[in-house]
Amino acid sequence: MFRSDRMGYYNLLMPREYAWEVLNELGDLGCLQFVDQNAHEAGFNRPYANYIKRCEDLEAKIQSIELEMQRFELNIQRCDDPKVFLYDLKTFLLSRTKAERTYFDDLETFIDERSVSIVDQVKNYDSLIENYNHLIEWRQVLLQTRSYIGDNEFRAQYVGEGANIEDNSLARGGIRFSYLAGVINREDSLRFKKILFRVTRGMAWTALLDISRPKPNNEGAAYFLEQSSTETKEKTVFLIVYQGGSFDMMKAKLNKICEAFGASKYGIPEDPQAFNKKLQDLEGEIREAQNVLNITQGVIKNMLDYFAQPRTQTIAYSLIEDIRLFLIKEKAIYHNLNTLKTQSVLYQGSCWCPMEISDKVRQAITELKRRKPEIGGCDFKEAPFPGHVAPPTHYRLNEFTAVFQQIVDTYGVPRYREINPALFNIATFPFLFGVMFGDIGHGGLLMAFGIYLCFWKESIEKDRKSMLSTLLPFRYLLLMQGFFAFYCGLIYNDFMAMPFNLFGSCYNGEGIHEGEPVPKIYDDCVYPLGI
Numbered sequence: 315m316f317r318s319d320r321m322g323y324y325n326l327l328m329p330r331e332y333a334w335e336v337l338n339e340l341g342d343l344g345c346l347q348f349v350d351q352n353a354h355e356a357g358f359n360r361p362y363a364n365y366i367k368r369c370e371d372l373e374a375k376i377q378s379i380e381l382e383m384q385r386f387e388l389n390i391q392r393c394d395d396p397k398v399f400l401y402d403l404k405t406f407l408l409s410r411t412k413a414e415r416t417y418f419d420d421l422e423t424f425i426d427e428r429s430v431s432i433v434d435q436v437k438n439y440d441s442l443i444e445n446y447n448h449l450i451e452w453r454q455v456l457l458q459t460r461s462y463i464g465d466n467e468f469r470a471q472y473v474g475e476g477a478n479i480e481d482n483s484l485a486r487g488g489i490r491f492s493y494l495a496g497v498i499n500r501e502d503s504l505r506f507k508k509i510l511f512r513v514t515r516g517m518a519w520t521a522l523l524d525i526s527r528p529k530p531n532n533e534g535a536a537y538f539l540e541q542s543s544t545e546t547k548e549k550t551v552f553l554i555v556y557q558g559g560s561f562d563m564m565k566a567k568l569n570k571i572c573e574a575f576g577a578s579k580y581g582i583p584e585d586p587q588a589f590n591k592k593l594q595d596l597e598g599e600i601r602e603a604q605n606v607l608n609i610t611q612g613v614i615k616n617m618l619d620y621f622a623q624p625r626t627q628t629i630a631y632s633l634i635e636d637i638r639l640f641l642i643k644e645k646a647i648y649h650n651l652n653t654l655k656t657q658s659v660l661y662q663g664s665c666w667c668p669m670e671i672s673d674k675v676r677q678a679i680t681e682l683k684r685r686k687p688e689i690g691g692c693d694f695k696e697a698p699f700p701g702h703v704a705p706p707t708h709y710r711l712n713e714f715t716a717v718f719q720q721i722v723d724t725y726g727v728p729r730y731r732e733i734n735p736a737l738f739n740i741a742t743f744p745f746l747f748g749v750m751f752g753d754i755g756h757g758g759l760l761m762a763f764g765i766y767l768c769f770w771k772e773s774i775e776k777d778r779k780s781m782l783s784t785l786l787p788f789r790y791l792l793l794m795q796g797f798f799a800f801y802c803g804l805i806y807n808d809f810m811a812m813p814f815n816l817f818g819s820c821y822n823g824e825g826i827h828e829g830e831p832v833p834k835i836y837d838d839c840v841y842p843l844g845i
Contacts, residue, residue: 315715315737318730321705324675326663333654333661334415336692337647338788339682342400345671347706349664351655360652365418369645372422375429376638379621382436383634386615388622392632394775399639402629418644432617439610443539446603448578451497451549453596455580456589458523458551459495460465493555494568496579500524500548506575508656510554513567516558525549539607552577576835600749660691666706672696705730717791718743744791748798755810757799764793804843 328336340346357363383390391758393399407414498506503522510520525548527537538549556564573577583589620632629636654661676694683689699705707730711719715736722728722736751757767774767782767789774782785792807814815833820839 315709315711315719315734316800317705317733318709318728319670321666321708321730322668322669322672323697323699323705324665324672325693325695325697327691328661328825329659329689329691330656330659332689332692333651334687335648335681335686335689336682337650338414339678340675341643341647342404343652343671343674343678345667345675347666348650348653349666349700349703350653351662351664357652361656362651365648366645366652368418368422369648373638373645375425376641378632379429379432379618380612380634380638381617382432383622386611386618387818388615389624390634391624392635392775393639396639399631399636400643402625403636403640403643406625417640421640425637428620430733432614433812435610435614436619439607439614440769442603442607442610446607447538447598449600451578452508452550452580453593453600454525454595455495455497456527456549456582456593459521459553459582460589462521462553491555492565493553493582494565494572494579495551495553495582496572497525497549497551497750498572498575498577500550502575503550503552504573506552506577507573510568511621513544513571514556514564518554518564518568520555521553521611522551523551534647550815565604575611633831664697664700668708681689709734709736713787714790715740717788726824742814745798747795748800748802751795751799752806753808753811754800754803754814757796757801757803759796761793761796761800764789764791764796 326336352360380390407417410417412420477626481513503524507520510518512838554568556568582593617682621637622632624631625633625636650663651661654663656662672694679692679694683692707717707727709719718739719734719736722734722739728734749755751760766787771786771789774780777783803809804816818839820836822834822836
């Protein structure tokens with residue numbers, strides 16, 4: 315890390331029809347940085363812009379499939395080592411009877427077909443959920459309003475026996491009562507009631523009845539299901555009773571308010587017999603809708619489970635992860651192909667490469683020619699440095715040093731072959747943090763957290779929902795910061811911002827009381843640590 319690697323400037327010549335094969339082979343080495351020969355051209359005018367667009371479209375479809383897999387709680391096994399994926403991919407492509415580059419076309423057809431089927435099934439599933447939720451809401455409206463309307467109590471209390479409630483209304487003589495019932499989001503219920511009171515000037519009676527969730531052990535109790543595009547919200551049943559006919563101005567106002575709040579309105583049968591029959595019918599429709607939902611959910615899970623399984627038994631990661639990594643690799647190849655310059659039937663590219671690895675590049679090209687003799691005219695040779703371009707800075711990093719290099723690069727990337735401050739930053743940055751944050755308690759907690767991230771790294775990586783996965787690249791930094799904060803806390807004798815006298819004092823304060831200007835010092839007293 316003291317100085318960056320020595321870089322060489324190279325020219326790469328290859329036949330145009332085999333350019334993909336050459337870059338696919340060299341890409342496994344991960345040591346070339348191509349100089350854009352077509353910087354003056356817009357991205358959409360370059361020869362492989364269409365291929366990049368196709369890769370991005372497939373990535374979007376893969377991402378939507380991953381979201382559906384998370385929704386249906388299907389686990390996706392990830393691949394943590396790109397080298398393992400590249401080896402498995404090369405083995406798989408060699409086992410096919412077709413050319414390697416045709417796998418992208420076959421994969422595109424496969425993803426398009428599966429994606430259309432999954433989208434259609436999910437849309438059907440969401441529509442079934444919406445219908446199911448409406449049935450649940452209707453049943454809850456009947457259950458919650460039973461004591462007001464379903465058994466004649468409301469009619470007997472307000473308008474007497476023998477009342478007729480056709481068109482959702484109650485009447486006796488010249489007085490007519492109408493009612494409106496439905497379901498609204500619980501968070502909007504109070505605001506809904508206030509607006510009703512203001513608009514009707516207190517001439518309407520409103521009841522709000524919350525729909526309670528069933529207990530976890532109550533399996534027979536149905537509740538709302540969640541759609542893919544929305545979140546499940548708590549619901550409240552409302553019942554509005556007002557004086558007037560079915561077509562008066564009051565009804566029009568109430569309907570507009572319900573529409574503004576997105577409330578669902580439901581009718582209530584006229585007599586108790588019809589009321590009970592409607593409730594029984596809804597129970598049967600809910601059970602039937604639940605069965606259809608279970609069948610549709612099983613079909614979708616079977617379709618998604620194909621992507622959750624590995625391609626073969628020898629592979630430890632899911633097929634969808636395999637496809638995702640392949641698309642990343644494929645798009646990187648086409649991005650670099652767009653930097654090449656056309657020369658008749660050849661492609662010419664200029665690239666930077668560490669001089670220590672240049673022999674591996676030549677060896678890879680030779681091995682490619684041996685496997686595929688039809689590839690001819692491919693050459694990799696050194697060229698003089700261009701005068702207008704500075705060589706790139708390349709450091710060989712690992713999981714420990716990468717985070718400190720990132721801190722230095724935040725302020726500025728060191729110039730080519732310049733002394734790298736990150737080497738010294740490994741020691742100074744966490745120590746100066748400890749000088750600032752020195753505390754036995756706080757530093758110990760931070761050090762314990764860093765130890766946890768280091769030793770439980772694999773389990774945290776497997777849990778993709780864990781928020782700690784974003785801190786894994788900084789685990790060694792946190793560990794060292796915690797260690798130095800703990801160390802400086804011992805020196806400061808601070809524990810949770812409170813003085814903590816660990817080793818006593820070498821001074822005797824009795825001398826001050828005897829008139830001496832300074833306290834007495836015990837002979838041969840040395841602090842074990844600290845001040």
